[in-house]
Amino acid sequence: MRVLFLVLFFYIYGFSNNLNLTLSKDESKYLSSLNKIKVCVSSQWIKDKEIKSMTKEYLNLFFKKIDLPFSIIKIDTKKEIYDSIKNKRCDIVAFIQRSVESEQFLKHTSPYLSESLVLLQKASNKENPLDIFSINKPFAIIKNHFTEDVLQENIAKLNITKLDSISEAFDRINKNEIFGLIDTQSIISHNVKKRNFQYLSTSKELPFKIKYSLGVDKNNEILFSIIQKVILSISPKDIENIYNKYNTKKSNKDYKLLIQFLFFSLALVAIFFYFNLYLKEENKKRLKKQVLLLRQNRFAQMGEMIENIAHQWKQPLAQINSSVLMIDIRCTQLDIDDENIANKLNEIETMTTYMGNVINDFQNFFNPKKERVIIDINEVVIQSFNIVKSHFILHKIEFNHKIKSDLMIETFVRELEHVIVIILNNAKDALIKNSIKNPGVKIEIIEKEQTVLLNICDNALGIDPKLTETIFEPYFTTKDKSQGVGLGLYMAKSITEEVLNGKLRAFNHKDGATFQIELPKGNKDGSK
Numbered sequence: 305m306r307v308l309f310l311v312l313f314f315y316i317y318g319f320s321n322n323l324n325l326t327l328s329k330d331e332s333k334y335l336s337s338l339n340k341i342k343v344c345v346s347s348q349w350i351k352d353k354e355i356k357s358m359t360k361e362y363l364n365l366f367f368k369k370i371d372l373p374f375s376i377i378k379i380d381t382k383k384e385i386y387d388s389i390k391n392k393r394c395d396i397v398a399f400i401q402r403s404v405e406s407e408q409f410l411k412h413t414s415p416y417l418s419e420s421l422v423l424l425q426k427a428s429n430k431e432n433p434l435d436i437f438s439i440n441k442p443f444a445i446i447k448n449h450f451t452e453d454v455l456q457e458n459i460a461k462l463n464i465t466k467l468d469s470i471s472e473a474f475d476r477i478n479k480n481e482i483f484g485l486i487d488t489q490s491i492i493s494h495n496v497k498k499r500n501f502q503y504l505s506t507s508k509e510l511p512f513k514i515k516y517s518l519g520v521d522k523n524n525e526i527l528f529s530i531i532q533k534v535i536l537s538i539s540p541k542d543i544e545n546i547y548n549k550y551n552t553k554k555s556n557k558d559y560k561l562l563i564q565f566l567f568f569s570l571a572l573v574a575i576f577f578y579f580n581l582y583l584k585e586e587n588k589k590r591l592k593k594q595v596l597l598l599r600q601n602r603f604a605q606m607g608e609m610i611e612n613i614a615h616q617w618k619q620p621l622a623q624i625n626s627s628v629l630m631i632d633i634r635c636t637q638l639d640i641d642d643e644n645i646a647n648k649l650n651e652i653e654t655m656t657t658y659m660g661n662v663i664n665d666f667q668n669f670f671n672p673k674k675e676r677v678i679i680d681i682n683e684v685v686i687q688s689f690n691i692v693k694s695h696f697i698l699h700k701i702e703f704n705h706k707i708k709s710d711l712m713i714e715t716f717v718r719e720l721e722h723v724i725v726i727i728l729n730n731a732k733d734a735l736i737k738n739s740i741k742n743p744g745v746k747i748e749i750i751e752k753e754q755t756v757l758l759n760i761c762d763n764a765l766g767i768d769p770k771l772t773e774t775i776f777e778p779y780f781t782t783k784d785k786s787q788g789v790g791l792g793l794y795m796a797k798s799i800t801e802e803v804l805n806g807k808l809r810a811f812n813h814k815d816g817a818t819f820q821i822e823l824p825k826g827n828k829d830g831s832k
Contacts, residue, residue, distance in 0.1 A: 325369050325370070325533055325534065325537040326533070327370075327530065327533065328529075330526060331526060331529060331530050331533075334526050334527070334530070335370055335372060335530065338372060339373075340372060340373040340374055340375055341367060341372055341373070341374040341375075341395050341396060342374070342375055342377055342393065342394050342395045342396070343363060343374050343375065343376055343377065343394065343395070343396050343397070343398050344377050344379045344385055344388050344389070344393075344394035344396070344397045344398070345359060345376050345377070345378065345379065345397075345398045345399065346379055346380075346385070346399060346449070347378050347379065347380045348446070348449060348491060349398070349399050350376065350378055355490070355491075355494050355550070357550070358490075358546065358547075358549070358550040359376075359398070359399070360376070361546050361549075362398070362543075362546055363376070363398060365538065365542055365543075365546065366518070366531075366534055366535070366538065367534075369534045369537055369538070370530065370534060377393065377394055379394075379397075381447075382405070382406075385397055385400075386405075386406075386408075386409045386410075389409045389410060389519075389521050390409065392521075395520070395521065395524070395527060396518055396519065396520055396527075396531065397410060397518070397519035397520075398518055399516050400412070400516065400517060400518070400519040401453050401454060401514050401515060401516065401517075402515065402517065403453040405453075406453075406519060407522075409519075409521070409522060410519035410520060410521065410522055411519070411520050411521075411522045411525075411528045412517045412518070412519055412520075413517045413518045413519075413520070413528070413531055413532045413534075413535045414517065414532065414535050414536060415515035415516060415517045416516060416517065416518075416535050416538060416543055417515075417516045417543060417547070418513050418514070418515045418516070419488045419489060419490060419513065419514050419516065420488075420489060420509035420510065420512070420513050421451060421454065421455075421486055421487065421488060421489075421509070421510045421512040421513065421514065422486075422487070422488070422489050422492060422509060422510060423436065423443075423484045423485070423486055423510060424473075424477070424484050424485040424486075424487070424492045424496065425477065425483060425484035425485075426477060426478075426480075426484075436462065436486075436510065437462065439483060440463070441463070441482070441483035442463045442464070442465050442481070442482045442483060443462055443463065443464050443465070443482060443483055443484055443485070443486055444464070444465045444466070444467045444473045444476065444477075444482045444484070444485045444486070445464055445465075445466055445467070445485070445486050445487065446466070446467060446468075446469065446470060446473070446485075446487060447466045447467065447468055449487070451486060451487055451488070451514065452466070454512050454513070454514055455486065455512060464486075465482060467485075470485070470487075470491070470492075470495045473485040474495075486510065486512075488514055489509075489551065490547075490550070490551050493551060494550075517535070518531050518535065591778055592798065595778060595791060595794065595795060595798065596798075598791070613663070614663045617659065617660075617663055618660070618663065621656050621659055621660055624652065624656050625653065625656050628649050628652050628653050628656075631645075631649060632649055675716070676714055676715060676716055677714070677715070677716075677717060678712050678713070678714050678826040679712065679713065679715065679717055679826075680710060680711060680712060681708070681711050681712070681713045681749060681756055681758065681823075682705075682707050682708065682709070682711065682749070684713075684715075684717055684720050684721060684724070685705055685724065685747055685749075685758070686705070687717075687721055688720075688721045688724035688725050688728065689703060689705070689724075689728065689747075691721070691725050692725060692728045692729060692732065695729075695732055696728075696732065696745070699732065699735070699736055699743065700743070701732060701735055701743040701744060701745060702742070702743065702744040702745070703744070703745055703746075703747075704744065704745070704746040704747070705746075705747045706746070706747065706748045706749065707749075708749040708750075708751060711749060711751055711756060711825075712825065712826045713756050713823050713824065713825055713826050714824060714825070714826030715804055715823060715824075715826075716803060716804060719799050719803050719804055720804060720821075720823070722795075722796075722799060723796045723799050723800055723804070723808070723821060724758075724760070724821075726792045726793065726795065726796040727760045727793075727796060727819045727821075728745065728760065729792070730792060730793065730819075731745050731760065731762040731764060731817075731819075732745070734762060734764035734765075734816075734817070735762060735763070735764045737764075738764050738765050740763060740764055740765070742763075743762075743763065743764070744762070744763050745760065745761070745762050746759075746760075746761045746762075747759065747760050747761075748761070751825075752825075754824065754825060755806075755822050755823060755824055755825060756822070756823050756824075756825055757820055757821070757822055758820070758821040758822075758823065759818050759819075759820050760818065760819045760820075760821070761813060761816065761817070761818045762816040762817055763815040763816040764816045764817065765815070765816055766812035766813070766815075766816050766817045767810060767812055767817045769812075772810065772811075772812075775793055775810060776793050776794055776797045776808070776810070777794060778791055778794040793810075796808060800821060804823060805823075805824055806821060806822050806823040806824065807820075807821075807822040808820070808821055808822075809822075
């Protein structure tokens with residue numbers, strides 16, 4: 305299969321699609337003094353209408369970088385090119401191959417395109433065209449074309465004849481006077497297509513390449529510096545797109561069956577993978593629905609249970625508060641001024657108030673009403689901690705909450721509390737499991753421009769690195785089955801990302817793990 309090898313020299317900027325062009329003050333001043341750039345182009349690049357269009361498109365790509373018009377000057381021979389440079393008829397030579405001769409007059413930019421030479425021959429020839437050194441027959445090249453420079457070292461070995469035109473080469477191939485014509489893929493393919501010669505075929509790439517660059521008058525250093533920067537700033541994709549636009553090649557018949565086979569094979573593989581992905585997505589959706597139903601059922605059951613507990617607790621608490629008030633009044637009437645009694649009454653009142661607040665927190669937590677509100681994030685943290693506070697006290701886990709005053713977020717409070725409680729319980733379980741000597745959990749709040757970060761950190765030795773990718777998966781747990789089914793962190797992540805429009809991450813720090821909740825901010829006035 306005939307292949308054009310595009311060698312694009314990327315230098316520092318690599319595969320960038322839009323590289324910047326930065327000129328010095330002297331270079332900018334020099335450009336402003338020019339009306340246009342005079343570009344010498346070999347007649348082979350402007351004879352044919354399609355090739356001329358390709359040439360102009362390349363030059364437009366180059367010179368629009370410096371916003372300067374250009375004019376094309378047709379040149380027939382290499383001698384005429386060099387004379388035009390010496391006589392200042394041209395500023396630049398396009399599509400030129402570096403050679404010892406050209407370097408006497410020109411400085412060459414970095415190559416922007418490398419094109420392999422191919423052999424045009426009769427389709428009926430049986431010799432292997434890639435091993436041209438073993439073919440003891442005459443070959444042709446076109447005079448004054450840079451192919452001659454590329455083949456200079458091999459001309460003596462190859463029995464090469466220099467012809468005046470491609471038309472002459474076609475005629476002599478047809479008469480069997482030469483074996484074939486050696487030239488670039490673009491020149492040959494355009495001429496074959498133009499003349500519709502069905503009896504000719506093009507070989508694969510030969511082991512010779514023309515590296516095209518722009519040549520600048522070697523005495524004009526500042527112009528060379530500008531043009532070199534232009535070439536380095538051109539996107540390789542743009543060069544390739546222009547070439548492919550004008551040089552689409554037909555596939556050989558020998559490869560049609562293979563291409564069809566590969567196409568259908570790839571189609572089958574694509575269908576197979578698509579079907580697999582579809583099944584995985586459906587399974588994920590089904591699992592999410594199951595988890596959501598489970599969560600809703602648990603919430604409904606726990607909410608009903610909390611309502612019953614609240615009903616049973618609130619009446620005795622109210623009676624205790626009434627009794628405390630009556631004792632306080634009676635002490636005043638009897639003029640009893642006992643500090644111990646007063647302190648104990650205050651303690652009782654504080655405890656009943658705390659117990660009432662705990663009940664209210666639980667009721668709010670399982671309240672089925674769901675609406676997004678603007679709230680101080682510290683309130684949510686405190687309410688969430690109150691739910692698990694007794695467990696922390698029981699296991700002597702120190703809790704440290706760094707308050708960030710008046711930091712508002714817009715969120716579903718109940719859902720956020722649920723996430724925080726899950727993570728706090730998870731930290732508590734890890735601290736107990738690892739028998740940490742001085743267990744502690746710290747919550748720190750970090751304000752960003754558009755979001756708030758809520759970091760819940762423990763000192764429970766961290767997450768096993770092998771498990772960091774799986775801890776948020778459903779039914780994953782390191783606990784005994786009697787202690788849980790592994791849905792806690794999965795539910796926390798699902799709620800955070802699908803309900804709260806936030807993100808939940810987990811990573812290790814020096815002494816343990818950090819679970820980071822990122823949430824959108826809200827303003828004090830209730831606006832976003």
